[in-house]
Amino acid sequence: MPEASSRVVKLAVIPGDGIGPEVVSEAEKVLDAATADSGIRFEKTAFSLGAGRYLETGDTLTDEDLDAIKAHDAILLGAVGGVPGDPRLKDANIERGLLLKLRFELDHYVNLRPSKLYPGAPGPLADPGVVDFVVVREGTEGPYVGNGGAIRRGTPHEVANETSVNTAFGVERVVRYAFDLAERRSRRLTLVHKTNVLVHAGGLWKRIADAVAKEHPDVAVDYLHVDAATIFLVTNPGRFDVIVTDNLFGDILTDLAGAVTGGIGLAASGNINPDGAFPSMFEPVHGSAPDIAGQQKADPTAAILSVSLLLDHLGLRDEAARVTRAVEDDIAGRDGALRTTSQIGDAIAGRLRA
Amino acid sequence: MPEASSRVVKLAVIPGDGIGPEVVSEAEKVLDAATADSGIRFEKTAFSLGAGRYLETGDTLTDEDLDAIKAHDAILLGAVGGVPGDPRLKDANIERGLLLKLRFELDHYVNLRPSKLYPGAPGPLADPGVVDFVVVREGTEGPYVGNGGAIRRGTPHEVANETSVNTAFGVERVVRYAFDLAERRSRRLTLVHKTNVLVHAGGLWKRIADAVAKEHPDVAVDYLHVDAATIFLVTNPGRFDVIVTDNLFGDILTDLAGAVTGGIGLAASGNINPDGAFPSMFEPVHGSAPDIAGQQKADPTAAILSVSLLLDHLGLRDEAARVTRAVEDDIAGRDGALRTTSQIGDAIAGRLRA
Ligand SMILES: CC(C)[C@H](C(=O)O)[C@@H](O)C(=O)O
Ligand SMILES: CC(C)[C@H](C(=O)O)[C@@H](O)C(=O)O
Numbered sequence: 001m002p003e004a005s006s007r008v009v010k011l012a013v014i015p016g017d018g019i020g021p022e023v024v025s026e027a028e029k030v031l032d033a034a035t036a037d038s039g040i041r042f043e044k045t046a047f048s049l050g051a052g053r054y055l056e057t058g059d060t061l062t063d064e065d066l067d068a069i070k071a072h073d074a075i076l077l078g079a080v081g082g083v084p085g086d087p088r089l090k091d092a093n094i095e096r097g098l099l100l101k102l103r104f105e106l107d108h109y110v111n112l113r114p115s116k117l118y119p120g121a122p123g124p125l126a127d128p129g130v131v132d133f134v135v136v137r138e139g140t141e142g143p144y145v146g147n148g149g150a151i152r153r154g155t156p157h158e159v160a161n162e163t164s165v166n167t168a169f170g171v172e173r174v175v176r177y178a179f180d181l182a183e184r185r186s187r188r189l190t191l192v193h194k195t196n197v198l199v200h201a202g203g204l205w206k207r208i209a210d211a212v213a214k215e216h217p218d219v220a221v222d223y224l225h226v227d228a229a230t231i232f233l234v235t236n237p238g239r240f241d242v243i244v245t246d247n248l249f250g251d252i253l254t255d256l257a258g259a260v261t262g263g264i265g266l267a268a269s270g271n272i273n274p275d276g277a278f279p280s281m282f283e284p285v286h287g288s289a290p291d292i293a294g295q296q297k298a299d300p301t302a303a304i305l306s307v308s309l310l311l312d313h314l315g316l317r318d319e320a321a322r323v324t325r326a327v328e329d330d331i332a333g334r335d336g337a338l339r340t341t342s343q344i345g346d347a348i349a350g351r352l353r354a
Numbered sequence: 355m356p357e358a359s360s361r362v363v364k365l366a367v368i369p370g371d372g373i374g375p376e377v378v379s380e381a382e383k384v385l386d387a388a389t390a391d392s393g394i395r396f397e398k399t400a401f402s403l404g405a406g407r408y409l410e411t412g413d414t415l416t417d418e419d420l421d422a423i424k425a426h427d428a429i430l431l432g433a434v435g436g437v438p439g440d441p442r443l444k445d446a447n448i449e450r451g452l453l454l455k456l457r458f459e460l461d462h463y464v465n466l467r468p469s470k471l472y473p474g475a476p477g478p479l480a481d482p483g484v485v486d487f488v489v490v491r492e493g494t495e496g497p498y499v500g501n502g503g504a505i506r507r508g509t510p511h512e513v514a515n516e517t518s519v520n521t522a523f524g525v526e527r528v529v530r531y532a533f534d535l536a537e538r539r540s541r542r543l544t545l546v547h548k549t550n551v552l553v554h555a556g557g558l559w560k561r562i563a564d565a566v567a568k569e570h571p572d573v574a575v576d577y578l579h580v581d582a583a584t585i586f587l588v589t590n591p592g593r594f595d596v597i598v599t600d601n602l603f604g605d606i607l608t609d610l611a612g613a614v615t616g617g618i619g620l621a622a623s624g625n626i627n628p629d630g631a632f633p634s635m636f637e638p639v640h641g642s643a644p645d646i647a648g649q650q651k652a653d654p655t656a657a658i659l660s661v662s663l664l665l666d667h668l669g670l671r672d673e674a675a676r677v678t679r680a681v682e683d684d685i686a687g688r689d690g691a692l693r694t695t696s697q698i699g700d701a702i703a704g705r706l707r708a
Contacts, residue, residue, distance in 0.1 A: 093550065161555070256584040260588065
């Protein structure tokens with residue numbers, strides 16, 4: 001395949017803070033192993049971003065950073081965020097200023113979060129059954145837009161508001177993505193919102209889902225309020241195939257789903273711009289866990305599974321499947337023995353080379 | 355106690371829709387049994403409210419209804435809401451127009467939701483440990499205020515917004531209630547919000563909790579983002595004692611907590627106006643479940659435990675404790691055999707009479 005052999009993928013790598021650099025090293029190791037014979041060359045640029053950078057320079061994400069990142073084909077991110085309560089970070093909001101800024105500026109309107117309970121993975125449920133679903137979380141609207149404010153701050157008369165913004169444009173494109181995904185999976189789609197309380201936003205989501213559903217008569221659609229959805233996630237997670245939901249509900253449901261499927265040490269995500277106008281970004285769902293940073297205690301599996309999502313996004317479906325398979329095999333062989341972060345990465349990379 | 359013997363409690367009873375009337379009957383049965391020798395007389399007025407009433411008259415909650423209800427000392431509510439998708443209810447929003455209207459008009463700023471895993475109760479977790487916490491959910495602010503709207507409705511250019519309103523006044527009073535409750539329990543309080551994203555609302559909650567915490571140096575306080583809180587609810591629910599949180603997060607967490615502690619067939623709640631300016635309202639967390647209505651299939655335990663909360667609120671602590679004890683004993687004796695709604699009510703009432 002001469003064409004493929006000449007393909008270069010420019011990858012921006014943001015190791016970030018805490019355990020970020022450790023898990024990203026392993027993810028890169030696996031990426032290299034998985035693509036060694038593919039003829040594709042990953043040209044990686046590391047970006048120093050996160051709490052560490054902020055403490056050094058006072059910058060969170062400059063226009064130059066953003067422009068440089070935009071010149072890449074995809075992004076691999078570890079985790080960002082400093083030590084909670086660090087007084088030097090009091091005025092920084094790394095989450096909003098960096099992570100959410102990337103998602104918004106790069107129009108990552110699909111936040112894709114697969115939840116699969118791999119055989120052998122530990123989980124809190126007594127009888128989980130088969131769990132294998134994907135949450136399609138909207139990534140650029142809802143209560144995440146940052147359209148809030150406060151008056152009389154710090155006084156007994158303070159009023160602090162947050163506005164959730166939802167557009168037909170924004171909802172339709174993510175709902176369409178979710179239906180297309182459902183067509184390629186088990187053809188079951190669950191819309192999650194809170195239409196009985198958030199009548200305007202919920203009404204918009206419901207009407208659009210109903211309209212798009214008409215174009216997909218073969219997809220079985222149901223609707224759950226977010227509160228009820230959390231119940232099913234622990235009593236009958238097998239009922240889900242594709243869940244489509246708003247930014248905040250998706251945040252909540254995917255952490256819970258991560259816990260149900262073996263912990264967020266295994267939960268991967270893709271922040272995707274399906275139009276390809278901007279690079280998509282792949283990251284573990286977990287945070288920077290500064291308390292265990294640098295100790296080789298972090299599980300790099302979530303970062304490694306994020307590499308699988310990255311490969312899939314780049315059209316390298318075989319390579320993506322091989323990574324997932326290697327992870328699956330690794331998990332199946334876990335016997336509770338402690339392994340370091342790089343031992344896990346080595347083991348998974350080793351399976352790919354074998 | 356001559357004083358007690360002359361006490362009359364005016365109780366407004368709203369059986370509501372679906373399984374509401376069935377579970378409320380059993381709750382009343384238990385209330386009567388628990389207070390038979392207390393010298394307190396409950397003067398009950400039934401209010402016909404809910405989807406049924408709406409379909410008959412077109413009314414959801416009139417000013418006259420509201421005035422009449424306000425003249426009572428407390429309210430017992432079953433569940434309200436019609437059959438999902440009933441075209442005749444298309445323009446009704448029973449939840450907003452009735453349930454939330456009551457909570458807002460009666461200034462139920464504390465939505466109290468205990469979560470206890472009773473020995474013998476079925477639950478989805480393999481190893482739940484001891485679970486016994488209370489969620490203090492704010493009831494009159496947040497994204498529930500109904501301050502939303504849409505422009506260009508039904509067009510591709512629709513924008514639908516929802517505004518979460520949070521005030522120092524509203525947050526402080528519920529946070530104080532939660533700290534007082536923690537003082538009477540295990541002195542651990544967890545604030546749940548999403549301060550890293552909802553910086554204005556979250557900032558207000560955090561600052562107020564920090565300030566009130568200073569007045570309670572003996573209460574151990576921690577903070578969790580709502581997404582992380584859902585993880586702990588399934589991996590380590592024993593870590594919680596009192597959770598204080600906003601209206602929407604409280605809605606989500608308490609359904610999940612209900613599932614973890616044996617299902618929402620057991621989850622009780624009180625919508626409380628601690629100032630006593632308005633009657634407080636006690637209701638099971640579950641909905642009207644129209645699909646099983648009238649079949650004596652519903653578990654009245656949540657409604658019965660709501661009676662315990664009602665009694666406690668009225669200062670009848672012994673009676674409240676006896677109801678909880680009777681429920682606990684009943685649950686401990688459950689062997690999976692099917693019982694009708696009234697058989698369960700009879701069994702629990704029987705224990706109180708014994
Ligand atoms: C860190 C935080 C801003 C982020 C979010 O809320 O989206 C995280 O929880 C996630 O799910 O990726
Ligand atoms: C019915 C609905 C409006 C209500 C809520 O969201 O508060 C319910 O879910 C609850 O928890 O009592």
